[in-house]
Amino acid sequence: MLKIENLHATVDGKQILRGIDLEVGAGEVHAIMGPNGSGKSTLAAVLAGREGYEVTAGRALYQGQDLLALAPEDRARQGVFLAFQYPVEIPGVGNAYFMRAALNALRKARGEEEVDAIDFLELIKSKMQLLEMNQALLSRSVNEGFSGGEKKRNEVLQMLVLEPKLAILDETDSGLDIDALRIVARGVNALRGPDRATLMVTHYQRLLDYVVPDRVHVLAGGKIVRSGGRELALELEKTGYGQLAGTGAR
């Protein structure tokens, strides 16, 4: 599904990613953990196509094609989804309108018929139920005035509506209380399947109690310094990132 090879990237001329190698197969859930400033969010941003990040070496293949050559909207249309660490507030653009426009952009790209407002409303209400979201959020502007938890749930809601093949969750768990975390995890798990993959970027082990990963990678100093099974996350929880960060610098 996703194959990253020797990926180097800079932001404002500063080297952040220093050779990432990572392969995520269909049906798998991978967690990327690491201390602040290790490059976790940069990796997510580069994969989604945010401007201002320069890839200086390496490549990322998505379903065998060069992901980094695609515009952000084309990545989305081919099934890549980024749940933002800080979802953007967009005053004046209705939340429901936005999600339907997004869904229809994807459907159009796949040669499918657009979804009308009534069918869409039914679809989104069922997804909102799963996430225990207040339906009033549909008629508000995108993320405007949402609480931190509501914003994160709104990201997961979009993910459920758009049904991506590759979901990248950038610290979707940060700032959530345990109930919200459980609900968000329910949303992520709902999308697990043999033809989908998930890359979870997180600072905390907690999320992994609810979304059990197949692989855990530790990112430090812009490189993956350790990979392992779920037990690696538990180990980190005990020992912290301290030593590992040192490993990355060597």
Next chain:
Amino acid sequence: MTQATATSTPFDLDRLAAPAALDAGALGERRRAALEAFRSAGLPGPRDEAWRFTSLAPIARGSFAPAPRPDAATFAAVERRAAEALGAAWRGPRLVVVNGWAAAVDAGDADGLTFGGLADALAREPALADLLRDVAPEAGALAALNAGAFTDGALLRVGPGAALPDPVVVVLATAAGDEPLLALPRVVVALERGAQATVIELHLALEPGATPAPRVVHDGLTQVHVGQGARLDLVVAQLQDDDGVRVHGHHARVERDGGLGLTLVQLGGRLVREDLRLLLDGEGAEARVGGLYLAGDGQHVDDHVWMEHARPHGTSAQLFKGVVGGAGRAVFDGQVHVREDAQKTSAQQTNRNLLLSPQAAVNTNPRLTIHADDVKCSHGATIGQLDEDALFYLRARGLDRDVARALLTRAFAAEVVDALPAAAAWVGDLVKARLTALTEVPA
């Protein structure tokens, strides 16, 4: 420089000709005095504070003849354009004014409504001339020119306590002629005590396309009177006009407990200038003003707003938004003036501008002058670009860059557009189409 050249103007004032009713009696005297004021002031130039950022140079060296009354075919063509723009809203009382001359009116039969061509109305009922107020010298030379030389226009009066069921539509159009023309329309809207009405003033050019030099100069003036406890919703919509130069003033006076809701939407043009002068002249008077101006390549839109609080307990709220693309240019100059007597005034003025390209430019200058000591006033202005984070967010969900830009730009304008009265919903469609064109970026 001799005295004669200092006051020479590009307008052939010797050929002015207005209906007799306008030049008779006291009104005639007032007109001659106003025209004299214009002659001695001349065309405003860069030294005039109010014209620092807007140059009339494109017309200064031209020669514009007072527009004669257009023929029936021209009136009919304007009517078709207006009907097309308004769609289902093209009904109810309506009047077409072309180059300052009124066509026959569809006055409807609403109780309490007097509505028709201005010259006609004054010929029939000379006492209506009292509704035409003198123009203050501060309103500038071009307002004085209109006061001294307006040819015709529209007069609308709503009697005490009357509430009009349908909006009244006045179309102010320009149409090019064999030679460059000067159009001088005057609109008078007067709501008497407790009256209620919605008025739509539509500005359009019959041939809106760009020409090498302006073919029509529109120098118009709308005088509005909102009587005690009356309520007027006024929508002014200016369609794109790259052909002519359009200078228009809206001068309004609101009496005690009266309310004026004004929405000004300008889709852009070669040179569009609005002078909005509002006087809250009674206790508890209220004005809510929304403005949206758009300017693209080769277009220049300038809004000057003067909001004067003369009495206590007045409320004014202004929200002006501008979207400028290409090498377009916009000017906003807003002055809120609170007189010593106007205690307990609440006044608010906001101007926000969105620049869609590196070549686009805006000059904004909001000001407050407060002579009372117990008031609540605020003002502010911003100039910015589309939010890159929001653009990326939309694109990361699969929306095209152009679609995302158009969506964000429409969202920016929505605050003004959504506040339009239902009868003017068609204005929102025009805005949407124009914004989509403005946001398209050549690949």
